[in-house]
Amino acid sequence: MTAPRSLPVPRPGVLDIAAYVPGKEHAPGVSRVFKLSANETPFGPSPKAIEAFKAAVGQLERYPDGQASVLRAAIAATFRLNAANILCGNGSDELLGLIAHTYLGPGDEGIVTEHGFLVYRIQILAAGATPVTVREKDCRVDIDAILAAVTERTKVVFIANPGNPTGTYVPVSEIRRLQAALPAHVLLVLDAAYAEYVRRNDYEAGLELVSTCQNVVMTRTFSKVYGLASLRLGWLYAPEAIIDALDRVRGPFNVNTPAMMAGAAAMGDQAFIENAVVFNAHWIERLTSAFEAMGLRVTPSVTNFLLIHFPDEPGRGAVDADAYLTARGFVLRAVRSYGFTNALRMSIGCEEANLGVIEALGEFMGQK
DSSP states (O other), X not given: OOOOOOXXXXXXXXXXXXXXXXXXOOOTTOSSOEEOSSOOOTTOSOHHHHHHHHHHGGGTTSOOOTTOHHHHHHHHHHHTOOGGGEEEESHHHHHHHHHHHHHOOTTOEEEEETTSOXXXXXXXXXXXXXXXXXOOBTTBOOHHHHHHHOOTXXXXXXXXXXXXXXXXXXXXXXXXHHHHHSOTTSEEEEEOTTGGGOOOTTOOOSXXXXXXXXXXXXXXXXXXXXXXXXXXXXXXXOOHHHHHHHHHHSOTTOSOXXXXXXXXXXXXXXXXXXXXXXXXXXXXXXXXXXXXXXXXXXXXXXXXXXXXXOOSSTTOSHHHHHHHHHTTTEEOEEOGGGTOTTEEEEEOOOHHHHHHHHHHHHHHTTOO
16 A cells, blocks of 8 residues: 655745735725835836836737846946946845845854844745844944854845834944954845935945945845835845856846836936935924824834834833724834834825824824
């Protein structure tokens, strides 16, 4: 009698990975919902990006350009870069995964910070390596803590700068200090998904560091200020040796044509981006002041979202506030998985949404 066959089994460790769970989108029973849980721009994409997307629909039967030449050229022209140092991907998530699978394996370690993007840990584990989590200080990346965690097994350091969900950033002087102290074989990955929103003289997304170092990669996305989240589009800037390695393992047609053309058009419309950034800066300041006046603590943010901390009191915590806001159509992001058990992250929305949250939270806190 033939023994029954067992089901296919993933390799050890895969089923121990906690899957990424996005923020909620819906408010059951509410007719008008404002989704403020995913850091999406209220401006949407540039009209030029929409036109380019529509124009590309007529050639859906054709494979895309495997080198994403048009998109890389647009990025290179905007930032005055060498296109040979740019690699495009299906969102920066794919690129982060490529980095992990190319430079990490069993026995290696990848360093992440305690409030860093959850995808870093997922991809490190998926590559068979070990994630090493270091503490942050006051919701800020601690460079000394990272350096203290480096061992002979460390191969990659992932830093979100600015951070998510904290909204804080690391000055360029500290990033340079970190790079100078890392062993030359350790890859420093700077995830600058929110770089366009930062207006600080001591901030640098990573372009200059990549241009002068051989072990630094900067990743960027079109999902935030460019308003193309549904198209899954990202890019990275890296030394040519790293580009060559990543190019060998990525999918041959990893960026689809409509996304590519929309991204190139969006990159060329910097006036549209500047308007979105100015709007965001106004509301970051106004919302922060309003929430602090209610007695709430807000982590200072340079991004398009705020991390709001609630009182440790019965009926006034983040869980209660989340339920109260959701019932009124304002969907924020719970961030317990990021280590904040009593906080909510709020994306900057349209004027109506922002004013609505101010009103609702004022009522919740007993001030209305």
